[in-house]
Amino acid sequence: MSLIHKTAAELGRLVAAREASAVEVAQAHLDRIAEVDGEINAFLHVEAESVLAQARAVDERLARGERPGPLAGVPVAHKDVFATADMPTTAGSKILEGWRPPYDATVTRRLREAGLVILGKTNLDEFAMGSSTENSAYGVTHNPWDRSRIPGGSSGGSSAAVSAYEAPLSTGTDTGGSIRQPAAVTGIVGMKPTYGGSSRYGLIAFASSLDTPGPFARNVLDAALLQEAFSGHDPLDSTSIDAPVPPVAEAARQADVAGLRVGVVKEFGGDGYQPGVLARFHEAVELLESLGAKVVEVSCPSFTYALPAYYLIAPSECSSNLARFDAMRYGLRVGDDGTRSAEEVMALTRAAGFGPEVKRRIMLGTYALSSGYYDAYYGQAQKVRTLIMRDFEAAFHQVDVLVSPTTPTTAFPIGERADDPMAMYLADLCTIPSNLAGNAAISVPCGLADEDGLPVGLQIMAPVLGDDRCYRVGAAVEKAYESRWGGPLLAKAPAL
Amino acid sequence: MxxxxxxxxxxxxxxxxxxxxxxxxxxxxxxxxxxxxxxxxxxxxxxxxxxxxxxxxxxxxxxxxxxxxxxxxxxxxxxxxxxxxxxxxxxxxxxxxxxxxxxxxxxxxxxxxxxxxxxxxxxxxxxxxxxxxxxxxxxxxxxxxxxxxxxxxxxxxxxxxxxxxxxxxxxxxxxxxxxxxxxxxxxxxxxxxxxxxxxxxxxxxxxxxxxxxxxxxxxxxxxxxxxxxxxxxxxxxxxxxxxxxxxxxxxxxxxxxxxxxxxxxxxxxxxxxxxxxxxxxxxxxxxxxxxxxxxxxxxxxxxxxxxxxxxxxSLKAALPELPSVRRKRLQQEWGVSDLDMAAMHNADAIDLVEATVAAGAPAGDARKWWMGELARRANEAGTALADLPITPGDVAKVTELVASGALNDKLARQVLEGVLAGEGTPDEVVEKRGLRIVSDEGELSAIIDQVLADNADAADKVRGGKIAAVGALVGGVMKASRGKADAGRARELILEKLGVQP
Incomplete structure (x- = not known):
């Protein structure tokens, strides 16, 4: 088996045992990127020399006897929304074209400390706003299963890179589903950790109270290892939780659901759901039962209001978070010809630098926060948020985890929903409640839809700081399916 | 506009x-x-x-x-x-x-x-x-x-x-x-x-x-x-x-x-x-x-x-004495009237007076100098009292020199002027400008003899019982000594020399 098809855990073992060098592993992935990324467009920035230099440094650390961790020497693709001092950081926006941060995000720093080799920066919907990666200012990313389809979003570059074997691991951020949905539609594993479990410092903010960094991988254990590598308390992020990282890798190895209580969310299913998605989901529930889990139906009535609440809270926060892009200190500057006022230059720059979806959300948020509308919109949405948290609390008194389809449909064709924001927003219907409540949730592959032969994801939701439960159940499902399928789902993908 | x-x-x-x-x-x-x-x-x-x-x-x-x-x-x-x-x-x-x-x-x-x-x-x-x-x-x-x-x-x-x-x-x-x-x-x-x-x-x-x-x-x-x-x-x-x-x-x-x-x-x-x-x-x-x-x-x-x-x-318990409470306390300690206290407050002089008292000056003297001569100087210079180039320690030293009889008020003002002009500490200014009061009895006696000789009319009036006329003679002594004489002592000596009981 070539290096690019190996798991991250295996690559880490090979490098640590000096059976393969970090440089060889990096080179194999650089070769793969050179071979396929022209068709996929997962990466916005790859600089081979710097990648190899990072890999050499890891080999030297290992030669000196250092043991940075189980993923030392393993390549990772990094969503271009994390600050990287040695690479451009654009958030997929024209307004930050060419910007090089003077600092590393905490997640970036921890990847480096753990000896991971950052292959480059991956494409995303501008400022992580979208579900298809079509909102990037730097072109669309293609789903490796079917290049005419979207790879999900906003972390579509990261999901595509891992599912196209360009990287064994990648980072993402999940604000309303931006890790779980791309993972689901590309047939890989994507995890949204508990909010505050992974640091937001250096992550270019979309919606501060929702943004959560998390891992992508081709299997559950690899995702757990990556999450462990970059998680943990960060004094630079006030919302970071000062508690030990849940034992996620241990849970992934445990892969056992016997006696576990599983709740099926009653509100997710029915109209608007693709039959093939529902069929695979129901099979997954049966599978869990067959593995010894106790399955019950659980009602979470407020989940119905999650989507509208989200589309008030997230745009409100984004309208404020994106105010700093004003041409004064960094990034694009338009119209500064010596005759215009600072205010005019700000306006011209923002008009030219932001794409339509970003502008739409800034306007939505500006409106929702306006005097006279605040209580009716933002205030009301916060109340819904509280109700959703209560629904989760009540549910987790009855069950250990909740399950649902990750997305209502499989990957849709590029362009299909580009002009229909409401249709686009529905892609996050099942993922948004966990962002509003801040709890942990993972998507693992559960087969292919009959209609289109495209991957379907199973979402497993656990309480705040119950990340290990997501991995434990996810790994059990993965193990059962792999023995049924004779390998990972991704092996069924057409060759590139 | x-x-x-x-x-x-x-x-x-x-x-x-x-x-x-x-x-x-x-x-x-x-x-x-x-x-x-x-x-x-x-x-x-x-x-x-x-x-x-x-x-x-x-x-x-x-x-x-x-x-x-x-x-x-x-x-x-x-x-x-x-x-x-x-x-x-x-x-x-x-x-x-x-x-x-x-x-x-x-x-x-x-x-x-x-x-x-x-x-x-x-x-x-x-x-x-x-x-x-x-x-x-x-x-x-x-x-x-x-x-x-x-x-x-x-x-x-x-x-x-x-x-x-x-x-x-x-x-x-x-x-x-x-x-x-x-x-x-x-x-x-x-x-x-x-x-x-x-x-x-x-x-x-x-x-x-x-x-x-x-x-x-x-x-x-x-x-x-x-x-x-x-x-x-x-x-x-x-x-x-x-x-x-x-x-x-x-x-x-x-x-x-x-x-x-x-x-x-x-x-x-x-x-x-x-x-x-x-x-x-x-x-x-x-x-x-x-x-x-x-x-x-x-x-x-x-x-x-x-x-x-x-x-x-615990933060509340550890609050320092608040300014209004402190002013009440200082007013009692210093024994000054409401009006004088308010004047010091308005002139931003309370801290300065307190520090001067802490440096050893009697409260009345400290207040007198800061609110009098120094306030006038600050006003002339258009600066805040606290920004004058003189320390409470300097002012305390001046009051000490006056109390010991080494300076009178007039000389003390000259010392303050010297300190403000950057000529050094009060002691240094006294030294450089030669401002020490004439306390040498022989020197004072010689000055008085000269003044009595120059003002025979006035001397006669005093001898004749018009004691009020002694003021002119004391003034003459002060003038002749360029202010360095101890006026009280000069008065005593003049009356003694003229054979008049005070």
Whole structure:
């Protein structure tokens, strides 16, 4: 088996045992990127020399006897929304074209400390706003299963890179589903950790109270290892939780659901759901039962209001978070010809630098926060948020985890929903409640839809700081399916 | 400025209208680091040298609240008799301006740290209670400099430059409730309030409260209502009030301006006005009627503040003696009248007198020098008493020299003049200028003999029993000794020489 098809855990073992060098592993992935990324467009920035230099440094650390961790020497693709001092950081926006941060995000720093080799920066919907990666200012990313389809979003570059074997691991951020949905539609594993479990410092903010960094991988254990590598308390992020990282890798190895209580969310299913998605989901529930889990139906009535609440809270926060892009200190500057006022230059720059979806959300948020509308919109949405948290609390008194389809449909064709924001927003219907409540949730592959032969994801939701439960159940499902399928789902993908 | 306002004489304005005041005071806290990052807060560093990704609002950076600043704010609230919130949040105040890096200010909105307090101030021997609406914590903005143009303001400038060193310095805003019933003392009450507030800050050690450096800034709200009315008028908010004297002048000027408009049946526009130090008048700034919607919402990057009530109680117990209490105590210790104490307070002399007393001077002497000769000198030089180049130790030394008889008051004034002129310590000035009093009996006796010989008429009158005439002879001795003689001793010796019993 070539290096690019190996798991991250295996690559880490090979490098640590000096059976393969970090440089060889990096080179194999650089070769793969050179071979396929022209068709996929997962990466916005790859600089081979710097990648190899990072890999050499890891080999030297290992030669000196250092043991940075189980993923030392393993390549990772990094969503271009994390600050990287040695690479451009654009958030997929024209307004930050060419910007090089003077600092590393905490997640970036921890990847480096753990000896991971950052292959480059991956494409995303501008400022992580979208579900298809079509909102990037730097072109669309293609789903490796079917290049005419979207790879999900906003972390579509990261999901595509891992599912196209360009990287064994990648980072993402999940604000309303931006890790779980791309993972689901590309047939890989994507995890949204508990909010505050992974640091937001250096992550270019979309919606501060929702943004959560998390891992992508081709299997559950690899995702757990990556999450462990970059998680943990960060004094630079006030919302970071000062508690030990849940034992996620241990849970992934445990892969056992016997006696576990599983709740099926009653509100997710029915109209608007693709039959093939529902069929695979129901099979997954049966599978869990067959593995010894106790399955019950659980009602979470407020989940119905999650989507509208989200589309008030997230745009409100984004309208404020994106105010700093004003041409004064960094990034694009338009119209500064010596005759215009600072205010005019700000306006011209923002008009030219932001794409339509970003502008739409800034306007939505500006409106929702306006005097006279605040209580009716933002205030009301916060109340819904509280109700959703209560629904989760009540549910987790009855069950250990909740399950649902990750997305209502499989990957849709590029362009299909580009002009229909409401249709686009529905892609996050099942993922948004966990962002509003801040709890942990993972998507693992559960087969292919009959209609289109495209991957379907199973979402497993656990309480705040119950990340290990997501991995434990996810790994059990993965193990059962792999023995049924004779390998990972991704092996069924057409060759590139 | 083009919009020179018509004014109504103050007395007439007060006959017809009653002023209502409101004061918003911003105090930069003296914490070592900024409100939400680790950058230094030292004043006067080269532009943009005290900045980092957080206070420059680089993408991805996040704030972390300065606990010391929260503690200082709570202490301020306690000193102002406020209730301290048990749970409150920061909020974002959204508006675009180039000196505000995030284009929102992290502030507090409907959940301030401290609410409902008061501060008693003394004006004309009366105590006026100024009620405090709220005390909240926020961050300062950067500082814009507008280059070119006539006004130094953004309109008409060729270009502007921004220094972000100040961006993110912790700022406490103290807002009064409307202050009514001050009548014609409104300007004095406003000044007394800011003065007292400044002293409270000093006593707490939370800020250097230097108005000229902007670490204490005051916005003055004024409205007028016709006598007999109970409905408040439209208020204006005057900014750029950079000294205690300006606080007083700004209130007075705004009363005169508004009164003239209202008397002619005009309407006061709710607006921000700028105070001009040179004229004592205000000019129109941004109109509040076209004011922005700040779109406040709870700051999601920061956790709520939930001060432990036990901690707050311990902060309260550890508050220092507050200025008004201290003044009462010192007044008793020094045995001075209300009037003298008020005079010292107004002249900002209390700390100086206290330090002089601590350096060994009797309170009466310390007060006499600071409030007399030195106050006069400060006034001449146009500086604050505390900024005179003389220490309380120097003044204590001078009083000691007078008490020991080495100097008389006249010589002592010359010594002070020498110290102020930079000639050295009092001892050095005495030495250099040869100011020691003539206490040598032989030398004094010789001077007296000469004076008696030169003023035979006067001497005869004294001999003849007109003792009052001795004054002229003593004056002659003082003149002949160029002030260095001990006048009392000279009088005794003259009478002795003339054979007259005193």
């Amino acid at each position: 083009a919009d020179t306002a018509t004014l109504m004489p103050y007395d007439e304005a007060l006959e017809r209208f009653e002023p209502v005041l409101g004061l918003e005071t911003h105090v930069e806290l003296g914490t070592g680091s900024k409100m939400f990052c680790g950058c230094s807060t030292t004043f006067g560093a080269p532009p943009n040298t005290q900045v980092c990704p957080v206070c420059l609002a680089l993408p991805g950076s996040l704030p972390v609240a300065n606990e010391k600043a929260i503690e200082s704010t709570i202490r301020i609230g306690l000193a102002l008799n406020c209730s301290i919130a048990t749970w409150c949040r920061f909020a974002r105040k959204n508006y675009f301006y180039p000196d505000m890096p995030k284009n929102y200010q992290i502030s507090q909105y409907d959940e301030p740290l401290c609410t409902d307090g008061y501060l008693d101030v003394e004006v004309d021997g009366k105590i006026v209670r100024v009620e405090i609406e709220r005390v909240h914590l926020e961050e300062d903005t950067g500082k814009s400099t507008h280059v070119g143009g006539a006004t130094g303001r953004i309109h008409g400038a060729d270009y502007s430059i921004v220094d972000y060193n100040r961006a993110g310095i912790p700022l406490v805003e103290i807002v009064t409730k409307p202050i009514t019933g001050t009548d014609r003392l409104a300007p004095e009450v406003a000044k007394a309030y800011v003065t007292e507030l400044r002293e409270v800050m000093r006593s707490l050690g939370v800020s250097d409260v230097r108005m000229e450096q902007g670490s204490l800034r005051c916005d003055v709200n004024v409205s007028l209502m016709p006598r007999g009315s109970t409905e408040w008028g439209t208020r204006t908010e005057t900014k750029n009030v950079n000294s205690l004297r300006s606080v007083e002048r700004a209130v007075r000027g705004e009363i005169e301006r508004q009164a003239a408009i209202l008397a002619e049946g005009g309407r006061i526009v709710q607006e921000t006005r700028h105070f001009h130090e040179d004229t004592g008048q205000t000019t129109s700034g941004r109109s509040k009627e076209e004011a922005q919607d700040y779109r406040y919402f709870p700051e999601p990057d920061l956790l709520p503040i939930a001060p432990d009530p036990e901690w707050v109680a």
